[in-house]
Amino acid sequence: MASARMQVAAAPQGFGGFVKEKVLLGMSVKDYVRSCCTPVNAVAAVILAVGLPLLAYRFYAGLGATTNLSQTAPWGLWIGFDMMTGIVLAAGGFTIGASVQIFGLKEYHAIERPAILTAFLGYVMAVIGLIADLGRPWNMAFFPFNYGTASALFEVAWCVLCYTSVLFLEFTLPFFEWAGWARAAAFMKKLLIALTVLSVMFSTMHQSALGSLFLLAPTKLHPLWYTPFIFIFFFISAIVAGISMVVVESSISHRVFHRQLEGQPVDADKLILGLGKAGAVVMFAYFFLKLQGVVDGHAWGYLATGYGALFLVEVLGFILLPSLLFAYGARNGKVKLVQFAGLLGVLGIVLNRLNVSVVAFNWQLPSAQRYVPHWMEIWVSVTLVTIGVLAFRWIVNRMPILREDPRFPGAH
Amino acid sequence: MAHDFLSIYGAKAAEYLLAIGYLLLFIPFWRYVQGARPKEAVVRAGAAAHAAAGAARTAFPGRAAGATAPSPTAGWFQVPAGVYLHPGHTWARLEADGLVSVGIDDFAHKLVGAAALELPELGTRVAQGEPALEVGDDERKVPMLSPLDGSVVAVNAAAREHPEAIDEPYGRGWLFKVKPSRLAANLRQLLEGAPARRFLEDAGEAIAFRMSPQLATVLQDGGTPIHGIARALAGDDWDQLARQHFLA
Amino acid sequence: MRIGRRGFVKLAVVGAGAAGVSAATASPQGTVEGDDAPGVLVDTTLCLGCRACEAACAETNGLPPPPADDAVMASRRDTTESAFTVVNRTVGEDGKPVFAKKQCMHCQAPGCASACPVRAMDKLPSGPVVWDGTNCLGCRYCMIACPFDIPKYEYGSWNPRVRKCTFCADRQAKGLKPACTEVCPSGALTFGRRGELLEEAKRRIYTSAGKYSSHVYGEHEAGGTSFLYITAPDVDLGALAFRTDVPKKPIPELVQGALGAPPFVMTLWPPLLMGLYAFSKRREGGSQEGGHGEKSGKEDPHG
Numbered sequence: 032m033a034s035a036r037m038q039v040a041a042a043p044q045g046f047g048g049f050v051k052e053k054v055l056l057g058m059s060v061k062d063y064v065r066s067c068c069t070p071v072n073a074v075a076a077v078i079l080a081v082g083l084p085l086l087a088y089r090f091y092a093g094l095g096a097t098t099n100l101s102q103t104a105p106w107g108l109w110i111g112f113d114m115m116t117g118i119v120l121a122a123g124g125f126t127i128g129a130s131v132q133i134f135g136l137k138e139y140h141a142i143e144r145p146a147i148l149t150a151f152l153g154y155v156m157a158v159i160g161l162i163a164d165l166g167r168p169w170n171m172a173f174f175p176f177n178y179g180t181a182s183a184l185f186e187v188a189w190c191v192l193c194y195t196s197v198l199f200l201e202f203t204l205p206f207f208e209w210a211g212w213a214r215a216a217a218f219m220k221k222l223l224i225a226l227t228v229l230s231v232m233f234s235t236m237h238q239s240a241l242g243s244l245f246l247l248a249p250t251k252l253h254p255l256w257y258t259p260f261i262f263i264f265f266f267i268s269a270i271v272a273g274i275s276m277v278v279v280e281s282s283i284s285h286r287v288f289h290r291q292l293e294g295q296p297v298d299a300d301k302l303i304l305g306l307g308k309a310g311a312v313v314m315f316a317y318f319f320l321k322l323q324g325v326v327d328g329h330a331w332g333y334l335a336t337g338y339g340a341l342f343l344v345e346v347l348g349f350i351l352l353p354s355l356l357f358a359y360g361a362r363n364g365k366v367k368l369v370q371f372a373g374l375l376g377v378l379g380i381v382l383n384r385l386n387v388s389v390v391a392f393n394w395q396l397p398s399a400q401r402y403v404p405h406w407m408e409i410w411v412s413v414t415l416v417t418i419g420v421l422a423f424r425w426i427v428n429r430m431p432i433l434r435e436d437p438r439f440p441g442a443h
Numbered sequence: 444m445a446h447d448f449l450s451i452y453g454a455k456a457a458e459y460l461l462a463i464g465y466l467l468l469f470i471p472f473w474r475y476v477q478g479a480r481p482k483e484a485v486v487r488a489g490a491a492a493h494a495a496a497g498a499a500r501t502a503f504p505g506r507a508a509g510a511t512a513p514s515p516t517a518g519w520f521q522v523p524a525g526v527y528l529h530p531g532h533t534w535a536r537l538e539a540d541g542l543v544s545v546g547i548d549d550f551a552h553k554l555v556g557a558a559a560l561e562l563p564e565l566g567t568r569v570a571q572g573e574p575a576l577e578v579g580d581d582e583r584k585v586p587m588l589s590p591l592d593g594s595v596v597a598v599n600a601a602a603r604e605h606p607e608a609i610d611e612p613y614g615r616g617w618l619f620k621v622k623p624s625r626l627a628a629n630l631r632q633l634l635e636g637a638p639a640r641r642f643l644e645d646a647g648e649a650i651a652f653r654m655s656p657q658l659a660t661v662l663q664d665g666g667t668p669i670h671g672i673a674r675a676l677a678g679d680d681w682d683q684l685a686r687q688h689f690l691a
Numbered sequence: 692m693r694i695g696r697r698g699f700v701k702l703a704v705v706g707a708g709a710a711g712v713s714a715a716t717a718s719p720q721g722t723v724e725g726d727d728a729p730g731v732l733v734d735t736t737l738c739l740g741c742r743a744c745e746a747a748c749a750e751t752n753g754l755p756p757p758p759a760d761d762a763v764m765a766s767r768r769d770t771t772e773s774a775f776t777v778v779n780r781t782v783g784e785d786g787k788p789v790f791a792k793k794q795c796m797h798c799q800a801p802g803c804a805s806a807c808p809v810r811a812m813d814k815l816p817s818g819p820v821v822w823d824g825t826n827c828l829g830c831r832y833c834m835i836a837c838p839f840d841i842p843k844y845e846y847g848s849w850n851p852r853v854r855k856c857t858f859c860a861d862r863q864a865k866g867l868k869p870a871c872t873e874v875c876p877s878g879a880l881t882f883g884r885r886g887e888l889l890e891e892a893k894r895r896i897y898t899s900a901g902k903y904s905s906h907v908y909g910e911h912e913a914g915g916t917s918f919l920y921i922t923a924p925d926v927d928l929g930a931l932a933f934r935t936d937v938p939k940k941p942i943p944e945l946v947q948g949a950l951g952a953p954p955f956v957m958t959l960w961p962p963l964l965m966g967l968y969a970f971s972k973r974r975e976g977g978s979q980e981g982g983h984g985e986k987s988g989k990e991d992p993h994g
């Protein structure tokens with residue numbers, strides 16, 4: 032066995048050396064470009080080749096030309112999916128961050144940074160989706176000073192602004208390590224506990240406020256989903272989403288980036304099982320919360336309708352079922368089952384957000400007036416997800432997210 | 444969304460029944476989930492050993508809460524009852540005559556194997572956490588820390604002359620005896636019983652991670668390590684590995 | 692003519708003072724509330740369906756003229772980006788046509804204004820609920836909030852506006868009546884103070900037995916609106932494109948509970964979380980006493 036001392040990279044020669052070392056992963060430009068010609072990248076390129084011009088076209092031609100939004104459907108896929116689903120699936124950042132930093136579950140350190148990166152990129156993509164959806168996005172610069180404090184949307188906007196800043200600061204830690212700025216990294220590390228407390232606080236507020244948005248539309252949101260407690264539901268489901276998304280994301284990451292994980296005594300399977308345990312319990316409680324919401328709203332009569340069937344699918348198939356699968360899988364050490372349950376959990380949250388914002392919204396309108404997304408809306412949403420995934424991959428391949436930087440031992 | 448007043452009572456009854464039902468279901472559900480049998484994960488030890496062995500320890504995942512299965516390294520290193528361990532892998536035992544015997548523990552013994560011992564002179568004052576003895580060979584010596592404060596009143600000459608013959612690190616392998624000066628305070632810093640056993644298990648796992656995958660499967664069969672592990676693992680750099688563990 | 696909102700409020704106050712309109716009896720902050728707010732009584736039994744109100748509205752607001760042919764009333768009509776008011780027609784009990792004008796109800800506690808995160812949609816102190824595009828983000832949350840589905844959006848524009856009836860706020864500021872009420876030939880539209888109009892509505896209901904339904908649409912809907920409708924008995928308001936499921940509670944009140952939470956979260960979460968942190972650190976430090984302290988010192992993730 033070679034007693035190799037980790038080779039600390041020789042100081043790069045100037046900026047060109049820095050680019051080659053850090054950005055091109057030590058390859059020449061030609062080699063790097065050649066290494067990028069993979070089937071996955073080809074698919075991503077096609078998506079972006081159509082999606083980016085679509086995004087530009089939306090700003091040129093307006094919402095009417097690129098969406099199926101209407102006077103009766105003011106919010107569509109970009110709000111329902113890009114913004115609301117994007118934000119809730121990024122909740123892993125604060126759930127894992129809190130687990131590690133505040134509850135002291137050190138073993139989850141290994142997935143803390145990927146979760147925070149997922150959250151940061153998720154929020155950036157959600158904000159871009161929001162910019163695409165707003166009719167006058169340039170006025171976003173002034174919104175903090177207009178004090179629409181009677182509005183839940185004001186709270187959402189402020190908290191998303193603050194939380195994205197917190198996520199950005201948390202992300203600077205691996206960035207500083209990558210760039211080699213030791214003092215900045217050490218400084219950021221000291222701030223981490225404060226940032227984590229802030230992240231939990233801001234997340235609580237805006238995850239629940241996204242639910243509060245619908246409080247003022249009791250006649251438009253279907254009674255099976257409308258409840259005065261919808262903001263509690265959105266917060267708890269954010270925790271569910273965070274746990275499920277981290278299970279899915281770390282499962283994929285550990286397969287895709289397995290070379291980075293070689294040599295690390297990280298028992299990823301044990302972590303996933305642990306997440307499965309937490310997910311089982313939270314989802315179990317969330318299932319009963321949903322039932323309570325229906326009873327409290329006297330809405331049980333609707334269960335026999337078409338929307339009732341949709342509600343039951345969401346609640347039984349995508350909340351109760353994954354809860355039980357999490358429980359069984361975690362107890363019996365079946366990692367694949369836990370991963371599958373995580374996937375169901377993610378899909379369930381996506382379904383819930385889409386139901387609340389689009390499907391069960393304005394449910395009383397005749398079907399001719401109901402909203403169906405335009406293909407351009409779908410393509411732009413897929414484009415944003417693709418950009419997020421590509422950015423994730425770019426960063427993980429270079430920065431100490433899944434592995435430790437040898438110059439900063441013990442930081443991972 | 445107005446509903447008639449009287450239906451409130453029915454709804455509230457249903458809500459509370461639902462909540463009680465949930466609580467009744469929650470208790471067995473929680474117990475079911477927590478009764479997890481931890482996956483006997485094959486330790487994915489790396490092929491390339493880090494020279495910064497500290498990385499192995501800092502990345503150590505720690506014990507899952509509620510794990511019921513014993514760690515595979517549980518039987519590797521022993522410590523008998525009544526023996527107090529110092530984190531530097533030396534031990535102290537109270538003798539009937541008020542003196543304290545000191546030696547190196549099973550882990551240090553197996554890590555270093557047959558090695559020359561440099562023991563303190565009679566009358567030397569030793570301090571807890573300060574180097575008191577050395578183990579090693581002609582080329583390299585690793586200091587080890589004293590587990591308590593006091594002065595050396597006896598030295599095991601046999602151990603010094605023939606270290607390879609001493610197979611009982613806690614019995615005939617005692618190294619020197621100390622007249623303690625701050626025994627009660629020192630004992631508070633030492634491990635005994637279950638915490639000491641767990642300490643040795645952790646040390647064993649830290650070593651296990653450094654092993655090749657082939658040895659890791661030996662782990663699963665409960666094989667025990669051989670003497671002189673440090674040399675087997677780290678070759679000429681065995682003293683670096685030893686220093687890490689002995690906190691020297 | 693578009694005036695900025697601030698200039699507008701100034702005009703409203705000065706104009707009101709000069710003309711001695713209801714603002715003289717305003718509450719201390721200069722807002723006009725409740726009984727003294729401006730209102731319109733719409734007596735649909737008097738409405739002829741002549742649609743002069745549509746024409747006057749279009750002219751006053753610089754909108755394209757409404758379709759000339761009354762046949763458009765054969766199907767359900769709704770306000771649009773370029774039509775702030777429309778007249779709908781249905782058939783009454785007796786087979787005779789019933790007409791009603793639809794426009795923004797100018798709620799006393801408007802959901803759209805409370806929903807707007809930048810107060811582009813706002814309630815003027817003088818009463819009307821108007822949209823000022825200076826800060827509008829185009830988020831369309833006002834459209835979600837309105838229980839009457841009134842605000843309409845210019846999806847086709849690169850700089851879209853939110854469009855709805857302005858209650859002729861600038862005319863009112865000058866002491867004039869809203870254009871629609873000015874031109875109505877049959878007296879179906881009466882402009883005045885809401886309190887007085889409500890009393891007039893009740894008076895008509897109770898003194899003409901059987902001529903009216905006893906429900907005044909707008910009295911309690913969304914907590915009370917500026918526009919009050921009285922109809923013949925058994926007229927289907929839904930067929931006249933009115934929403935009949937509007938809650939009695941003012942829309943902003945539905946959000947107040949949840950909106951009260953953030954200050955509590957900001958107060959309670961830090962001590963709660965830091966307490967958990969301290970507890971978990973202490974528990975960990977305790978189990979590491981007597982030896983593990985050094986080991987954990989290297990890997991302490993608690994910053």
